[in-house]
Amino acid sequence: ETGVTQTPRHLVMGMTNKKSLKCEQHLGHNAMYWYKQSAKKPLELMFVYNFKEQTENNSVPSRFSPECPNSSHLFLHLHTLQPEDSALYLCASSTQGSGNQPQHFGDGTRLSIL
Amino acid sequence: QQQVKQSPQSLIVQKGGISIINCAYENTAFDYFPWYQQFPGKGPALLIAIRPDVSEKKEGRFTISFNKSAKQFSLHIMDSQPGDSATYFCAASVWGGSSNTGKLIFGQGTTLQVKP
Numbered sequence: 001e002t003g004v005t006q007t008p009r010h011l012v013m014g015m016t017n018k019k020s021l022k023c024e025q026h027l028g029h030n031a032m033y034w035y036k037q038s039a040k041k042p043l044e045l046m047f048v049y050n051f052k053e054q055t056e057n058n059s060v061p062s063r064f065s066p067e068c069p070n071s072s073h074l075f076l077h078l079h080t081l082q083p084e085d086s087a088l089y090l091c092a093s094s095t096q097g098s099g100n101q102p103q104h105f106g107d108g109t110r111l112s113i114l
Numbered sequence: 115q116q117q118v119k120q121s122p123q124s125l126i127v128q129k130g131g132i133s134i135i136n137c138a139y140e141n142t143a144f145d146y147f148p149w150y151q152q153f154p155g156k157g158p159a160l161l162i163a164i165r166p167d168v169s170e171k172k173e174g175r176f177t178i179s180f181n182k183s184a185k186q187f188s189l190h191i192m193d194s195q196p197g198d199s200a201t202y203f204c205a206a207s208v209w210g211g212s213s214n215t216g217k218l219i220f221g222q223g224t225t226l227q228v229k230p
Contacts, residue, residue, distance in 0.1 A: 004157070040123075042118070042221060042222050043220040043221070044201075045217060081225075090158070102148065102160045102163065103160070104159075105159065107155065107156050108157050109156045
């Protein structure tokens with residue numbers, strides 16, 4: 001049990017579908033993150049939210065649309081994805097504040113685009 | 115300048131041996147250097163971290179060595195065990211900016227296999 005729960009764990013979708021990934025953290029954190037993990041590449045930061053406000057968009061294509069309704073929940077809405085978007089999508093959370101706080105990761109959603 | 119270069123890409127060690135993974139960075143503004151461990155089907159988990167004001171940090175069998183002048187840091191796993199077989203990521207954090215949250219820059223990862 002990581003304290004950060006992601007659903008679904010696996011998702012297969014066509015390029016014209018619309019789906020959403022969900023992340024929920026039970027750690028009382030106030031910062032949440034989306035990362036993309038592709039084979040043999042470093043984890044790529046996509047979005048950062050602090051206290052529900054988006055504070056980082058790492059030049060992510062608009063076919064990825066994040067939503068953070070509160071500090072415990074984070075969504076990633078997907079539409080008209082491309083085959084190269086197939087990857088493991090990881091959510092993380094941390095405490096914002098003084099110093100560098102460790103980020104706690106969920107187990108990810110394995111996304112496959114047909 | 116934002117990259118963190120990690121080597122080797124893969125590593126095979128005998129049980130009881132020492133596993134060493136190295137990382138190098140360019141940005142002198144980095145001030146936090148964590149290592150994450152990831153098992154198949156799981157997300158990365160924080161293993162150990164160091165700040166640049168110390169040259170070494172040890173937690174059990176895991177040690178980070180930090181060389182500020184060379185802009186390098188490494189993870190040593192002493193008495194490596196088969197259960198240590200996983201992918202290890204180094205990272206570096208740039209504190210500040212608009213997010214006021216440590217933005218982690220990850221290395222490419224090292225797949226460690228410890229043979230029994």
